Amino acid sequence: RCVIQVINPNTSQAMTATIGAAARAVAAADTEILAVCPQEGAPSIEGHFDEAIAAVGVLQQVKLGREAGVSGHIIACFGDPGLLAARELARAPVIGIAEAAMHTATLLATRFSIVTTLPRTLIIARHLLHQYGFERHCAALHAIDLPVLALEDGSGAAQQKVRQQCLQAKRQDGSGAIVLGCGGMADLARELTRELGIPVIDGVSAAVKMIESLHALGLSTSKHGDLDFPLAKPLSGRFDGFNS
Numbered sequence: 001r002c003v004i005q006v007i008n009p010n011t012s013q014a015m016t017a018t019i020g021a022a023a024r025a026v027a028a029a030d031t032e033i034l035a036v037c038p039q040e041g042a043p044s045i046e047g048h049f050d051e052a053i054a055a056v057g058v059l060q061q062v063k064l065g066r067e068a069g070v071s072g073h074i075i076a077c078f079g080d081p082g083l084l085a086a087r088e089l090a091r092a093p094v095i096g097i098a099e100a101a102m103h104t105a106t107l108l109a110t111r112f113s114i115v116t117t118l119p120r121t122l123i124i125a126r127h128l129l130h131q132y133g134f135e136r137h138c139a140a141l142h143a144i145d146l147p148v149l150a151l152e153d154g155s156g157a158a159q160q161k162v163r164q165q166c167l168q169a170k171r172q173d174g175s176g177a178i179v180l181g182c183g184g185m186a187d188l189a190r191e192l193t194r195e196l197g198i199p200v201i202d203g204v205s206a207a208v209k210m211i212e213s214l215h216a217l218g219l220s221t222s223k224h225g226d227l228d229f230p231l232a233k234p235l236s237g238r239f240d241g242f243n244s
């Protein structure tokens with residue numbers, strides 16, 4: 001039995017529902033999806049400051065998931081906030097949706113484009129391309145220039161801009177695949193893949209299948225070396241006991 005904790009690092013219930021539905025749409029019959037978000041933090045994550053706040057909430061949820069004995073954790077924000085810290089805290093695998101989508105794209109095309117939300121978050125995607133070693137594989141990055149929560153306003157305007165940006169990327173970038181750069185876009189990938197005739201990849205669903213694979217292979221986060229559990233030390237205030 002595989003139980004996957006899918007963490008929306010922002011506190012938007014609507015986006016948590018979108019993300020949970022996208023995960024459940026691809027989960028295997030004996031996989032249970034637990035879609036969660038932090039009790040406190042940022043309603044959307046749109047820059048380095050928001051990511052720093054969100055990382056604490058991600059770690060709180062990872063700790064709860066570990067105590068519940070989940071099979072894996074997914075960080076469902078395109079900045080993969082707190083990823084390595086979460087791997088120190090976790091026993092089970094931890095996968096961010098940006099790394100899941102990027103890895104998947106490299107299996108399907110020699111070059112991929114990224115379509116994300118605000119221009120100021122493009123640098124975060126660039127940092128991840130460098131960190132994961134995919135800079136050479138990414139032909140271009142685009143932003144729809146709408147805030148993250150525009151994807152949950154019910155108007156469909158953000159979804160239409162994502163579609164237009166993907167069409168333009170397919171025509172202009174010379175990419176064979178497109179990575180959707182926001183957890184809130186998770187429900188768009190299948191329809192866009194069909195309409196554009198190229199792989200349009202959502203990191204939430206990609207990460208679900210990766211966690212299932214690692215679970216089936218009996219593999220989990222290495223605790224040998226720099227992803228071992230955090231060093232034991234007394235933490236003060238709200239962080240008392242947080243590292244154990």
Ligand SMILES: NC(=O)NC1=NC(=O)NC1=O
Pocket residue numbers: 010043044045046076077078079116117118121148181182183184
């Ligand atoms: N690039 C992004 O849109 N990052 C994100 N901010 C959120 O709140 N969720 C995301 O996926």
